[in-house]
Amino acid sequence: MYRTTAYVGHFLARFERNVKLYMACAALIGFSAFGIYSVLFNLYLLRMDYDVGLIGHFNAAGLLSFALFSPIAGNWARRAGYRRTLVEGMSLMVMGYLLMSLAGFFFGPLRTGWITAVQVVINCGFATYMVNSSPFLMSATAAENRSLVFSLRGAVWPLFGFAGSALGGTLPQTFAWLIDRDGLVPYQCSLLVASLVLAPSLFLFGSTTGDDSQEQSDATAEGEDETRPDTPLLMIGLISLLAAPGVAVARTFFNVYLDAELGISPSSIGWMIGLAQLLSVPAALVMPYVLAKTDHVQVFTYTTLGIALALLPMAFIPRWEAAGLGYVSVIVLVAVRMPAFAVFHQELVAPRWRSTMSAVTTSTALIGFAITSFGGGRLALSMGYTQLFLLGVIITCISIVPFRVLAAQRVRGASA
Template structure:
C-alpha cells in the first residue's frame, strides 16, 4: 500500500536489514547501468545502419538527437508522475519503456528503430531525473558515495557500450540489430531485481515538495539549470565533433575514435570522487573553479592543434567532464531539502540541459560549415566554459532552493 512520504521513516524501512540495504544499493546501480548504454551504443553503428537501411545522413543524425529531445520533454513529467504513483513505480515504468525500446530496435522495419529510440529515451529520462532524489532520501548519510557510484556505473557502462558495439555487430555476427538490442538482457535483469522495491513506494505530503511553479521562479534553480545545461552542451558537442577535430589535426580515424573512448574512460575516477568531495564542503565554488580551469586548458589546447597538446587536452577534458557532470547532479541533492524537491530541480535542470545538448552539436556543426574551420567553434566553447563557471559560482553557494 502506498504510504505518505516521510524521509526518516522511508530510510528506516529500507535499512530494516543489512540484506535489504545491500539489495537497494544493487538496485540503484543496476538502474544507473541502463541509463546511457542504449544511447552510446548507437553512435558507432550509425554508418552500418545508414548503409543497411538506405536512410540519409539527416535521418541518421536524428537517431542521436531523439533521445536528447526525449530527455528534455519527459524530464519535466517524471517528477509529477512520481508524486502520483511514487518514485519506485515511476522508475520501474521507465525500465519497462527502455525494454520496449530495445525490443522495437530489434524488429526489421526501419521506422521501428526510431520508435524504439524514443521509447528508450523516455525511460532513461525517468531514471535520470528520479535516481538522485531516491539516493537523497534513502542514503542521507552517504549521498556523496552513492552519487559517485551512480555516475561511475552509468558512465562506465556507456563507455563500454561505445567500445563493443562494432565488435558485437561485426565480429560476433549479431549485426546492428543484435548489437543494439543486447542491452535488453541487462534491462530484464534490472526489472526482475527491482520488483521487491515496489512494495516500498512513497508519495510526498503536501509540504514535502516545492510547488513546480515556485521552482521555476527560483534564481538558484535557474543557476543549477544553466550549470547542468552548459556542461551537457560541452560534453555532447565533444562527443559529436571531437573525432572530426582530431582528424583535421592529423590523427587517423581509428586513433581519433580510440581517443574519444579514452576520454570517457578517464572520466570515471573524477565521476566517483567529485560527489564525495563536494558533499564534505558547505560550498562548492572552489571545485567549480578547478573544473573551469581544466575546461579552458582543454579547449585552448585543441585550438593550438599540436599533436601531443591535443592528446593531453582530450585527457584533461575527460577528467573535468566527469567531474562537471557529477557535480551538476550533486547540486540537485545539495541545493534542496527533500527528495521530491531534488526530483523537481533535477527535472527542470535536465529538461533545459538536454535541450541545450540537442542544439549544441548541430549549432557547432553549422558554424564549422560556415567558417570551414574548427577555430571559431572552439572559441565558442571557451565562451561557453566561462558562462558555465558563472552559473557554477551561483550553484556552489551554501544555500537551498526556496
C-alpha cells in the first residue's frame, strides 16, 4: 500500500494546486464515505433489528433523494460556482454522519423516521459533491491531462476506501473493548469517527482558488452555443439508469448477504470490501494506458460485460469465497469504467452544460440504485438472492445497447 500511495503522489506532483486539494478531499471521501460508512451502515441497521426489506427502504430513501437533488445541485453550481457548492455539500455530509450516529438513542417509528431523514441529508450532500466533482476537475485540468486526472481520482477513492473499510470493520470491536459495552453504542462511536474524518474537507475545498461561476458566464458571453444538448443528455441518462442496477445489487446487498445469509463477521466483511477497494486502485490507474490502445467506447462496453459476468458467482454459489470474488471483480471493473465514462459524457457537451450533464448522469444512476435498493430488498426476501443478482446481470447487459447507439451517432456527427 505504501508503494501505491507513493505512486499516486508522483502523479499528483504534475498537477495544479486545485487538483491537489481536490485529491486530498477525495482521499477523505474515500476513507469516510466509501470506507467506514460503507462497511458499517447496513450492519448498524441490522444491530437495530431491521430486516433486509427495511434496510433496502433506508438505502432507497437516501439514493432517491440523491437522484432528485442532483439537478438542483447542478443548477446551483452554475450560479454559485463549484467551489462554494462543494463546500456546502461536504457540510451536509459531515452533519449527516454525526446525526446518524445518534439514531440509536431513538426507538420505534421515531428511529425509523430519523434514519430516513438523515439519509436524505447525507445523500443531498453527497449528490452535491458527486455532481460537481467532474465539472470542477474539467475546469481545473487541460484536455491532454483529463484521462489521467480522472483515473487518479478513480484510484484515490478506493485506495483510501480500503484503509477506511479495514478500519471500519474493526472499529465496533475496538470501541466495544474500550467502553466495555456491546450492542449499538460501538457502532454509534464508529459512525462518529466517519464524521470527524470528513470534517477537514471543508477547509480543503475552501482553500481552492478561482471563480468558476464567472468562468462559465464568460464562456457564454464569448458566443458559446446556448442550445441545450437534449439528445446526449437523454441518452446518457438512459445509459446511467440501466448501468446502475448491476453495481447496486453488489454494493448494497453484499454485506447484508454475507452477514445475514452466510454468517460472516463484520471484520471479515470489512476486509473483503477493503480488498476490493485496494485492487481497484491499479485498475483505475491503468485506464489511461488502456485508452492509448483503444477508446472510451470499448472500455465502457467490455467493463460492463465484465460486471455482468462477475455477478454470476454471487448468484449461483452460496459461499463467501464466490461472493467475495464476484464483489471484488465488480468494484475493480467499476473503477476502470467510471473515469472512462465520465470523460466520455463530459466531452459530449460544451463547458456550459457540463454540470447539467453531470447532474443527469448522477441522478439517473441513483434512480437506478434507489429502485434496486427498494425493490431488491423485497425481491431477496420473497425469492432469494439468486434472483436478485441475476436481475442485475440482465439489466447490466441491456445498458450496452443505448451506449453503442450514442457512440455511433457521435462518430457520424464528427465525420459529417
